[in-house]
Amino acid sequence: MPAQPMPGYFFSPQHIILVGASERAHSLGERILSALLGSAYQGKITPVNLRHKTVAGLQAHSALSKISEPADLVLAVIPPAGYDALFRACRKQGLHHVIAVQDWETRSDDEWRAAAAAVKKHHGADLNISICNSAGIQLPAQGLNAGALPDFPAGHTALLTGADAVSSEISLMLRQMQQGVSRHISLQYALTPTSSADWLNRFGHNRHTRVAVVHYNPLENPRKLFSAIRSFTRHTPLILYCTNAVDEEERAILEALAEHADFQPVFCNSSLEAALHAALSDLKPATRAAILSDTPSGWLDAPAHACRIQLRRPSEHTIPRHGYIGSHPSPALFRSLAAQELQHSETEALLAVIAPKAEDDERAAAHILKRLAQQSDTPLLISSRQAEGLLHFRRPEQALQALYFRNTTAARHQRLQQSAAPKSGRLKNIQPAAVDKARDAQDWQALADALGLPEYRANPAYPAARLVFRRHPHYGAVLAAYSQGRSIAVLPPFTTLDQSRLAEFLDAGRLKTALNRLLHGLNFLVKTERLNQDILFHLDSNGLSSDFKPAAARSAPRQPAAAKHLQNAAEFIRSRNAAAAGFLLNTGEAVGLIGKNGADGLPQAETVLAPYPEGYPQEIALRGGGSVHVRPFEPEDAEAKQNFIRNLSPEARYTRFLTRTNELPPPTLARFSRLDYSCEGAFIAENAEGRIVAVSRFSRLSRDECEFGITLDESVRGSGLAAEMMHLIIELAAAQGYQSMSAEILKSNTAMLKLAEKTGFTLIAGTQDKDLCQAKLGLSATPEGRKHKFQQ
Template identity: 25%
Template sequence: MSIRNLQHLFAPASVAVIGASDRPGSVGATVWRNLAAGGFAGPLWPVNRRHARVGGQAAWPSVAALPGVPELAVICTPAAGVPGLVHELGAAGCRAAVVLSAGLGAPDPDGPPGATLRQAMLEAARPWLLRILGPNCVGLLVPGIGLNASFAPGAALPGRLAFVAQSGALVTAVLDWAAARRIGFSCFVSLGDGSDVDFGDLLDWLAADPGTDAILLYAESVRQARKFMSAARGAARAKPTLVVKAGRGAEAARAAFSHTGALAGSDLVYDAAIRRAGMLRVGTTGELFDAVAMLARVRPPRGERLAILTNGGGPGVMALDALHDAGGVAARLGAGTLARLDAVLPPLWPRANPVDIIGDAPAARYRDALALLLDGPECDAVLLIHAPTALVPSAEIAAALLPLLGQAGRPVLCCWLGGPSVAEARRLCIEAGVPVFDTPEEAVKGFQQLVDYRRNAAQLLQAPGPAELPAPDRQAARSRIDAMLAAGRLEGGDLDAKALLAAYGVPVLATEAIPDRAGALAAARRIGYPVALKILSPDIPHKTEVGGVALDLAGDAALAAALDAMEARVRALRPQARLQGYTVQAMARRPQALELIVGLTVDPVFGPVVLFGQGGIAVELSADQAVALPPLNRLLAAELIGRTRVARLLQGYRGLPPADLDALADVLVRVGRMAAELPELVELDINPLLADATGVLALDARLRLAPVPAGQDAAARLAILPYPAELERRADSALGPLTIRPIRPEDAQAHIAFFRALTPEDVHMRMFGMMRELTPQQLARFTQIDYAREMAFIATRPVQDGAAADGAETLGVARVVLDPDGERGEFAVTVRSDLKGRGLGRLLMERLLDYCAERGVAVVEGAALPENTRMHALAATLGFALDRGADGVLRMRRRFRQEAA
């Protein structure tokens, strides 16, 4: 729904427990005991209709009898009474409830046929916008305010990690594990069924929560993919966000029309969605625990190079092997660092990473070696491994290292091998906030999680170049699809698929379809031998399985023989198949080309996805595929290619030149564009797509369509909204003809030039401070926007001095960032300093306000410094109400309609 009223969930002033009890073992008794023992400072009101006292405190028989309106209600009653309680609470003024009750999927006896208690509960909450966590959840903990509104067996320590899980069992396990390691949390949330408050709402809330430094999710399923992706992308930009996704099996794999449909199982798609959002996925509960330990203790490193410090060669080698297996980077120590280590280590140390300081190492040797590694330029983090010896107590070593660990500017991970003999060393490090692991392999895995997060975060900051693909022939594609639908043909072979691909600029091999032998011979003579012959049948999706492909046919005789043999094989193997004729193609003479697959399919949760991998007839067996959510640009396409094994071959091998990776990336971008613009297209296979140094060529393709309900938006099925080209406008101005359009990632370089053209005074007016350059984070934030939640219109014109590579320069920008509800928006407008006073600011603001009105935004607000008199005047003429605060800052507000309650 939104983040509205979630403050009553996470920071209530008072709490009522409906169904509080003294009955041992009951949920109501456990919740009341946890809540009463948590140290919550506000009023706590037990509600029990049978007993006057609960837990030694006066109880009330009903919500109406309470001495005040609870800001948060915790409902522990049987499911049948929940809808009525929610209505009563909402009418009284309560705006948040945690529903622990299970069984709300049961039929509602008072509702229409098919209605459930869950639906009745949501209907009861809707008029009051009362937010519901659950039902069927363990509850909610906010340790910083002493709120334990749960039936978990233990409490949580205060901290700065947020944990959200769909599994109640995992909530209790993590609580127990974290308490033993003194790891604290800003909140612990059991999502339960997520009927109202869901992952998207919580990500939005926690991303803006100043008390949360990192977010951890345990997800079993996701609903409302676009909302989830918008919230996840925003959260991941703000702070580290980690996910463990249960259910890694290919539950969506099926006997599909296309290879792509069979290959793109749901887990691949979840992985792509998590990666695209900039979050980090961990594979197991154990890895999630490691991630909790890491995020609670250290910040992501600046790089990927790990130095290993150990008192035993074996554990050091084990750590190095684990690092290599994980694709990690071992630090290479330079001559200067080696010389300094020589001065403090025994002569027999191996002078390499791992740094083996020998088993008899006293505490001082540990301290000196660690200090030198942390001071050297070669490593970004250090893993310290200690195997206990009888020479020096492990606790003595830990105590000597703690001052150094507390001041370290780089992450230090500790692995204290053993049991009771290293228990005190472990305790000292844990209490000092140092991440501790049981084995070298676990420590390396924890470090690689930090590295992977850093990579994902860096990917969010990458700006694609200004190159833009030519516009597709949308009319030709639309005509082909309409003709297929009109004829009732939902599955298309080579001719239909290649017609769409050609319309979108994908290079295809010329193909002719013919009905019979005579037509095949005539087509082959027109094309020129040698040719390829393929069977044409809607009932044979994979031609090679029935011998329906013949290659390198050099003349009429060879073609005639192939026709006879092909028809005989098909009749024998698929006697019921409808034969519609053949296709004849020129042979593609590209012996150095790799066979790839590019495809498109529609995931039931995240909508269209683009698949890439190794192609050919054994595509399923190669298991070398990756998927990505459209829309794509060249950077995202390159990242998709890089996640496959075949990517190494595409770089060139055994004297073969590298393939044209730009041409390959462009195919992926074009297929992503097809997913966005052709809503009827539900499956597409290009297999094989040949790729070599000369470019790419689609040899074989097929597609499947599904009718779209009348009135449905073409982009409705997409988890990420693509660039809204329909919002582009041409405008006449005092500066000549301009294009007013949404900003896009490819505008990054033009935006840098635009910022550099602003005077320091104008930068101060816009940023409320001074800065000389945009940081990569700011540039990404300004140009890589989420069109579902924000808009930035730029005014552009052809370059006057040839400074911009794409032929257009940015003259001004007006942007609005909407809240997750889409009710309120915050605006800002900036015009290039040398163009002020020419009406450009008004032009941009009028376009922005029109957009907000069309979106149904209720209120648009902004702020301007006292000296920004031009903005004051413009806002007044555009219908903004102006209010000058005590600080002199002018608040500007334009109301389009009354906000939702």
């Protein structure tokens, strides 16, 4: 699969126009220009200044219209009052990319409003605008610094933040680890129309980036953001840094999203530092660690337990005793004992704790252990004030946290390789009329029966666990479970994987059938938009029960809940005046969330995970007689799809997957089965026996292009089904915003080549493999309203 192309205007600009360049000391225009001129940037810089013909020895122009040469990027450091005129001039001159850098903490609410109005007026297909904080952008490897912060050292971490202070904080962490930055941008989240999701899509795959840190933006559309994160983490690990206030429910939701999108959420700066250690190092997973320390360390048992690490404390006669090797061990003795432990069969990792002491002594011990760590296959983690490096930590708790994050990542990857079990054939066929009747009459037992939920019992005493199903003001429908001080969340559309996760969390394997029915009923409420109340489920000695909280009982607190969420988000402004905070709560997406009509005016938040396409199943008549039922692929279809592939002829499998295989490897099957219907899709056709006879799918290549694949059973070839399956994915891909669809097709696969050509694809010879053809279709030109052979 080809890598996503990098936008040249940001990643390798050859000509930058700096609007607002200045020589005036300490002005933003002077600071940004000095940063650019002081960096190793080799491209051309053209200043725009109304009063001076030269700035810093460079020829300056009074207006964009005076510049004859084309430019990759317009960098604006002017006051917001000038944005409207600037954006208008950019559009007139055919300059398509603007990054506006400003110290927003010093700007008044009128200037915020002026910026918001100009952005809303001019941002679009012909002019892309990003609004940045004064930290701006940096590409250290290219020597580009267009911001007010000092040059970051070049390295392997991409940073996308929403505050200058966060950019500076992370840079200092990386310096302490002797690491650097591959690319950096600090967006003003409350103003920028080009969101962090948009920038993640632009980042794409880059061989210099080993991990990305994204400062979480609670103002951003969550479906779009987490879809972009999921696409990004297929090639690069990502840490989501949450600095806004997060309650127990939201934390559980973010951890549930991590299971879908494969990222590591962290909620404080010490956790971020530990997560960076884990992601950038070659640290191996380890649940058991030995400890050697020149200070008593029994207190570490509690943080180790919290990190799910089992500490082993070596003990021999006098030294070491329970991991304590005495207060003044020589560096040579420390190394000798550490070398012994690294060879121990039960040592998965070794934590060496060096207590604060005379600087030279502490540095000598840290240095000799660092050299030992380089020679050992078993991880040696060193805690010392002299810590410098990826496996050196300033506090021992941080080393334990790094192990925890490494273990968490490994466990998550293992879970992501699991496919959902097939759905039970005994699920209730829910009748909408029965649901509406019971709900309108507030007959809660009848409503539970109609939805297939556990029996209704109001306020049971002393439940061992409870589940809450409600519509979160930001993430949409969510089911959160609470038990013994722990919590998890699952998100619709619910699958059998969610059922298994809940059963494991509740330690109630006997409840799998009841949980399966429960999730089936909740999926119905979400799909048909009938969720207008909280539903509580309690687990006690009598099993699960349901309780309902009518909408009238909870309408009053709805607005404070939404307002609280936005007030938390206001931290990203970090303004010195109250006016800017008021701006956030009365502008843009905030207005849409809070509304001006009270609680009843709040919009219904969409589910954070995209639902399956609507209007299915449908029946398609086949040429020559017979029909099939077509519907979107769901995770529970994994086993059926595997059987479908096994039953194909060897030649059919080769033409589809371009490799000799009898079935999909389990990790590939799991990845193909966990679809994000925001940016990919698949359809299956089933015959009268319910067996899959055709699959069509497309997946993301870049933010503008997707690739497709179609596979048919021998029994339906020549029936016209392939064309119908093709048009289904074309229409869905176009609806998702893709500009083109492509595929590599074997030249020997004449049937697929004919289908592609008949559908409108352009065919060209493959450039890297003479046996392949490249098929490509522009989706913007695809006909709308095509008539399918659907039978209602």
